Amino acid sequence: MSSTQHALGFKMARGRSEPRFRQPPWRFRLQGSETAWAVAFVIPYVAVFAAFVLYPAAYGLWMGRSPSLYGLLFSDPRYVNAAVNTLLFVAVGVNVKMFLAFLLSGYFMSRSWWVRLLLAIYLIPWALPAVVVFTSIHFMLVTQWGLLDSLWRAVTGEDGPLFLTSEWIAMAANIVSYIWKWMPFGTLIFLAARMAIPRDIYEAAEIDGATGFKRLVHVTFPLLANVYLICTLLSTVWTLGDFPTVYFVSSGAPARLTDVLATYGFREAFDFGYPNLGVAAMMSALPVLIPLVILLMRRVRATGVQL
Amino acid sequence: MSATYRSPRRRSRNSYRLRRYGVEAITIVLGILIAIWSVAPIYNMWVIALDSHDDVFSGAVWPEHPSLESFVVVVTQGFWYLANFWHQFANSFYVGLTTMFLTLLIGSLTSFTVGRLRLRHGWLLTNAALMTYVIPASFLAIPFYRIMQIYGLTNNLWSVIAALVTFATPYAIFIFSQYGKSIPMELDESARIDGANPWQIYFRIYLPLMAPALVAVGTYALLLAWNEYLYNFLMLSTPQSMTVAVALAQFLNSDESPWNFMMATAIIYALPPMILYYGFRRYMAAGLTMGGVKG
Numbered sequence: 001m002s003s004t005q006h007a008l009g010f011k012m013a014r015g016r017s018e019p020r021f022r023q024p025p026w027r028f029r030l031q032g033s034e035t036a037w038a039v040a041f042v043i044p045y046v047a048v049f050a051a052f053v054l055y056p057a058a059y060g061l062w063m064g065r066s067p068s069l070y071g072l073l074f075s076d077p078r079y080v081n082a083a084v085n086t087l088l089f090v091a092v093g094v095n096v097k098m099f100l101a102f103l104l105s106g107y108f109m110s111r112s113w114w115v116r117l118l119l120a121i122y123l124i125p126w127a128l129p130a131v132v133v134f135t136s137i138h139f140m141l142v143t144q145w146g147l148l149d150s151l152w153r154a155v156t157g158e159d160g161p162l163f164l165t166s167e168w169i170a171m172a173a174n175i176v177s178y179i180w181k182w183m184p185f186g187t188l189i190f191l192a193a194r195m196a197i198p199r200d201i202y203e204a205a206e207i208d209g210a211t212g213f214k215r216l217v218h219v220t221f222p223l224l225a226n227v228y229l230i231c232t233l234l235s236t237v238w239t240l241g242d243f244p245t246v247y248f249v250s251s252g253a254p255a256r257l258t259d260v261l262a263t264y265g266f267r268e269a270f271d272f273g274y275p276n277l278g279v280a281a282m283m284s285a286l287p288v289l290i291p292l293v294i295l296l297m298r299r300v301r302a303t304g305v306q307l
Numbered sequence: 308m309s310a311t312y313r314s315p316r317r318r319s320r321n322s323y324r325l326r327r328y329g330v331e332a333i334t335i336v337l338g339i340l341i342a343i344w345s346v347a348p349i350y351n352m353w354v355i356a357l358d359s360h361d362d363v364f365s366g367a368v369w370p371e372h373p374s375l376e377s378f379v380v381v382v383t384q385g386f387w388y389l390a391n392f393w394h395q396f397a398n399s400f401y402v403g404l405t406t407m408f409l410t411l412l413i414g415s416l417t418s419f420t421v422g423r424l425r426l427r428h429g430w431l432l433t434n435a436a437l438m439t440y441v442i443p444a445s446f447l448a449i450p451f452y453r454i455m456q457i458y459g460l461t462n463n464l465w466s467v468i469a470a471l472v473t474f475a476t477p478y479a480i481f482i483f484s485q486y487g488k489s490i491p492m493e494l495d496e497s498a499r500i501d502g503a504n505p506w507q508i509y510f511r512i513y514l515p516l517m518a519p520a521l522v523a524v525g526t527y528a529l530l531l532a533w534n535e536y537l538y539n540f541l542m543l544s545t546p547q548s549m550t551v552a553v554a555l556a557q558f559l560n561s562d563e564s565p566w567n568f569m570m571a572t573a574i575i576y577a578l579p580p581m582i583l584y585y586g587f588r589r590y591m592a593a594g595l596t597m598g599g600v601k602g
Binding site: 033041042046048049055056057110114115122123124128131132135146151238240241244262266270278282293297 | 334337338341342344345346347348349350351352354355368412413414416417419420421424426429432435436437438439441442443444445446447448449450451452453454469470472473476480504505506509530533534536537541552555556559566569570573574576577580581583584585588
């Protein structure tokens with residue numbers, strides 16, 4: 001686990017010395033030529049932000065400006081279905097992922113050589129391209145000759161079920177795939193946060209009789225609560241726009257019943273040629289997205305957590 | 308006397324040992340489950356890739372006649388979907404490396420100006436970056452596509468590079484600002500007294516001291532660019548301009564079901580990120596805890 005410890009070296013050293021940003025006593029004002037330099041230095045980012053964030057965002061708002069688009073959307077049962085699926089996908093996927101990641105980070109605290117080896121294997125899904133792993137999972141499920149059905153046949157001697165013909169199994173497959181891909185990353189974050197907890201806190205807790213489960217609930221969890229909350233919020237926001245999982249694992253099967261907002265909007269825009277409707281579908285998530293973003297940004301600022 | 312005194316102690320030691328073995332056993336079982344869980348889809352890729360073309364989906368858990376034929380086909384571009392494979396591979400590298408370079412350059416310049424030169428209203432930039440960071444990239448995809456048409460960049464690798472730099476730079480700015488705080492301002496001050504201009508301070512003092520953060524963010528940007536799919540797919544549509552990610556997903560439109568070639572391509576495509584990941588794991592983990600919660 002040297003990598004994470006190495007990482008913590010930075011964090012702890014900094015965290016102790018300056019909890020908040022402080023103004024240096026010898027604060028200077030930028031002088032003429034230096035201001036010119038400073039402006040020149042930020043021009044690239046300002047240009048990127050204006051050309052590739054502001055302009056597309058404004059263009060998107062303009063594309064989705066007509067109220068009739070939303071009337072059209074809400075009258076489409078597939079849209080309503082996609083919206084419900086998105087909520088399900090985010091609510092179950094993110095929470096299960098975070099909770100399991102939290103528990104597993106405790107498992108990976110062990111220093112034995114094989115747990116370290118296991119950690120290296122466990123993190124592979126995170127490093128691999130989404131197209132690759134999700135297509136592979138798709139092949140495990142589609143048809144009756146995928147790996148899962150083959151195993152089923154090897155064990156029971158009968159043909160296995162067709163997974164992607166059932167809406168619920170297909171949706172579950174999407175969620176499980178999402179967890180499979182992103183849980184390692186959550187675990188890594190928790191692992192780093194756990195390693196930042198000083199040993200003496202645990203020792204003090206042990207003297208007070210808090211061990212095992214009690215220690216997890218009353219010591220570890222409160223100390224990680226902030227990281228947990230921020231990670232959950234951030235994952236929620238990102239997962240609302242998650243595209244590749246559903247696009248590759250179930251690809252909407254059966255009959256587009258497992259579409260989420262991102263894949264629905266994408267198909268409306270590029271397969272059926274209604275880009276404005278696609279944009280409107282994405283924009284309909286804004287009432288959920290904006291409060292979350294505000295909450296997240298406030299939380300980040302209030303706690304000074306390094307995002 | 309001594310026996311009656313000792314026996315409860317020994318019993319407790321025995322039960323302690325028993326419990327420890329129990330915990331050990333559970334740990335090992337859990338470890339095996341985690342390993343199977345992590346590896347299953349990757350194993351599946353190998354099974355399909357090692358199948359010969361007729362055996363794909365024969366329903367075997369391990370192919371009866373494993374062969375490396377499909378890898379040979381991919382490497383020699385021997386299938387019509389793969390006619391431009393190495394060209395596309397080079398495209399992926401081009402996109403990845405350019406994205407990495409631009410992200411490092413723009414990110415470090417911005418955080419240097421905001422954090423070290425203390426440009427007035429610099430916090431506006433940090434907030435803009437934070438906003439970009441938390442908004443899902445797919446929400447901007449459709450208007451982004453339109454705008455690239457307006458800019459005349461469709462089917463151009465630069466449109467993908469633009470998108471990736473846009474979404475990687477905010478993370479870079481965070482990491483650099485966080486890490487930059489650990490570099491004493493006195494260094495800048497003394498350089499300034501010696502007559503260095505801001506560019507010299509940036510290039511001679513700031514960048515060399517930021518090396519660990521640069522490595523972490525560079526790895527991150529390269530992985531992001533290599534693994535990204537949506538924007539690649541939207542912007543690139545001809546075989547000459549495609550990256551491997553797009554070419555790979557093209558197989559799914561095929562009626563011939565050349566899945567073994569597809570999975571062999573996927574494995575080759577996944578090799579660079581794996582190498583990068585194992586080579587730079589230490590730095591990437593450092594990057595994560597330095598600042599990041601970004602996947």
